[in-house]
Amino acid sequence: MLEIKAIDTYYGNIQALYGVDITVNEGEIITLVGANGAGKSTTLMSICGVTQPRNGRIFFQGRDITRTPAEEIVSLGICQVPEGRLIFPGLTVTENLDMGAFLRNDKDGIKKDMQRVFELFPILEQRRRQAGGTLSGGEQQMLAIGRALMARPKLLLLDEPSMGLAPLVVKQIFEIVKQINKEQGTTIFLVEQNANLALKTGHRGYVMENGVITLADDCEKLLADESVKKAYLGL
Structure with a gap:
């Protein structure tokens, strides 16, 4: 459904993303995890046209949307729930x-x-x-x-949905996210600092460090990865 191919995104002269490649298949929950400031939100902003990549390409259902205005991207079926609501x-x-x-x-x-x-x-x-x-x-x-x-939306982008919320509320919201995916068939791209929760929710995951994708695998395998455990799960 979505292909991000080698995108570089900048804020002025400051580069935030370096050659990012991500694929999202229809019906999946994809998770992008990483520390604060890793470039996760910039990835979503690049997809939805708010911060357009300087290099690389983004395709949605086979259509190149790299230079498409944000309002038109919404009309194609991509909708973002921004950080901070x-x-x-x-x-x-x-x-x-x-x-x-x-x-x-x-x-x-x-x-x-x-x-x-x-x-x-x-x-x-x-x-x-x-x-x-x-x-x-x-x-x-x-x-x-x-x-x-x-x-x-055909593709729902969620940016840090757990931020600032009590654990019981977070649990409720993530259960509903899974329900939206399962019952409505909505494809979900989830960006989340809570790596444990995100990887338990998604099907496949990507790990981002300093604007670079460093790991990509099934969420179950990422949860078992020793480097992920040490860096993001506190284990």
Whole structure:
């Protein structure tokens, strides 16, 4: 579904990614793990067109999207849940979800998808008339995921969904991520600093250090890798 081929991404004159190669197959949960500042978020920003690579190519379903504007990438079926959630704090839960469906005009489909979001996250239905900024951190993360799902993504990019959340909330959100993948068939690219949790959630994984992919394998094998255990799992 997604092919990242030898991309170099810069912020001004500072290089953040070095020849990154990643493949995502349809129906998979792919995880990208690494320390803070390794280049994980930059990888997602490169995919969704916010920070376009200087070199290399990105293909989505066979189409070169390397220089495609971000809004057009969303219309192709790629949607990102950004680090820090970035919901619209002054809008209600329902209005936030409506914003996720901004590019759609199928009213019946939008209504059905919103109900599906409420089934996945029942607390959001209870809070549907509440301003997004008044929700707890966990509820805002649920809202950010729900907003992305309203775009009906073929590929869902999740950037640090566990950040700043209590362990029980994190467990609940990751169970729902697996449910979205299994029941809806949504392909997921998960970027996560919590390597243990990410590798237990995904099918295949990549390890990034200083903008370079250093390891790639099935998540089960990465969990058993001694270098991964030492560097990221505290074992």
